Amino acid sequence: MTSEIRYRRVLLKVSGEALMGEQGFGIDVAVVDRIASDIAEARALGVDISVVIGGGNIFRGVAVASKGGDRVTGDHMGMLGTVINALALRTSLTKMGVDAIVLSAIAMPEICENFTQRAALAHQAAGRVVIFAGGTGNPFFTTDSAGALRAAEMGAAALFKGTQVDGIYSADPKKVPDAERYEHLTHSQVIDRGLQVMDIAAVALTRENHIPIVVFSIHEKGEFARILAGTGRATTVSD
Numbered sequence: 001m002t003s004e005i006r007y008r009r010v011l012l013k014v015s016g017e018a019l020m021g022e023q024g025f026g027i028d029v030a031v032v033d034r035i036a037s038d039i040a041e042a043r044a045l046g047v048d049i050s051v052v053i054g055g056g057n058i059f060r061g062v063a064v065a066s067k068g069g070d071r072v073t074g075d076h077m078g079m080l081g082t083v084i085n086a087l088a089l090r091t092s093l094t095k096m097g098v099d100a101i102v103l104s105a106i107a108m109p110e111i112c113e114n115f116t117q118r119a120a121l122a123h124q125a126a127g128r129v130v131i132f133a134g135g136t137g138n139p140f141f142t143t144d145s146a147g148a149l150r151a152a153e154m155g156a157a158a159l160f161k162g163t164q165v166d167g168i169y170s171a172d173p174k175k176v177p178d179a180e181r182y183e184h185l186t187h188s189q190v191i192d193r194g195l196q197v198m199d200i201a202a203v204a205l206t207r208e209n210h211i212p213i214v215v216f217s218i219h220e221k222g223e224f225a226r227i228l229a230g231t232g233r234a235t236t237v238s239d
């Protein structure tokens with residue numbers, strides 16, 4: 001069975017917005033538990049999994065900038081939001097008996113370890129799910145870019161983007177209901193056609209490092225493991 005697994009090591013980017021469920025803000029523990037169970041199921045296939053978690057359910061820096069505030073401060077607030085989400089995900093994974101650790105790009109040693117590539121690889125080699133908090137640690141970036149960066153640093157065979165929609169479309173399917181859905185695209189097609197499911201910096205970084213992107217719905221229970229096993233619904237972006 002395990003010989004059929006498509007990727008042996010992956011980086012999963014989990015949408016922050018997905019964590020709020022129907023509440024419209026913050027963290028719905030039932031949703032985090034469900035995502036944790038999907039990670040546990042995929043882990044049980046023998047796949048190394050690390051996770052970058054978003055923060056859009058708590059704060060986005062542009063929200064401050066759009067009201068005339070300081071963008072950098074807003075981005076700091078957004079990055080802190082990702083730490084809160086990372087702690088919630090670790091709690092859910094631990095409850096399920098999955099060994100997990102949070103590594104933050106912003107030092108907060110009372111709460112979690114600092115990110116270094118060495119520490120991350122060592123924790124992964126010890127069988128832990130590594131959760132990356134704090135995005136890239138820099139303002140003006142997104143957690144999608146953090147996903148692409150950490151995927152390269154961890155030697156991941158693919159970057160999985162678990163988001164609100166089940167793949168990449170010719171236009172935002174939430175705004176254009178009859179948009180065409182793609183099964184496969186190249187990185188250059190995503191950039192050249194301006195398909196906005198992921199920011200351009202993240203797609204460019206994965207293109208440069210020849211890392212495929214797999215876009216799927218984080219709301220479909222079991223989809224992560226199904227895609228790893230070669231079935232499941234997703235758009236794959238590769239060379």
Ligand SMILES: Nc1ncnc2c1ncn2[C@@H]1O[C@H](COP(=O)(O)OP(=O)(O)O)[C@@H](O)[C@H]1O
Binds near residue numbers: 174
């Ligand atoms: N061409 C497209 N194909 C698919 N989704 C798109 C596209 N353009 C925009 N989107 C929107 O992008 C969203 C995912 O991006 P983002 O808001 O950054 O999510 P996340 O919180 O998962 O990082 C989807 O929910 C979708 O509505």
Ligand SMILES: O=c1ccn([C@@H]2O[C@H](COP(=O)(O)OP(=O)(O)O)[C@@H](O)[C@H]2O)c(=O)[nH]1
Binds near residue numbers: 053137141
């Ligand atoms: O490297 C990073 C990653 C995130 N952020 C900030 O954190 C917020 C939350 O991250 P993101 O919007 O990527 O979350 P998601 O869309 O996945 O919920 C962003 O809006 C930014 O303000 C940042 O400044 N640098």
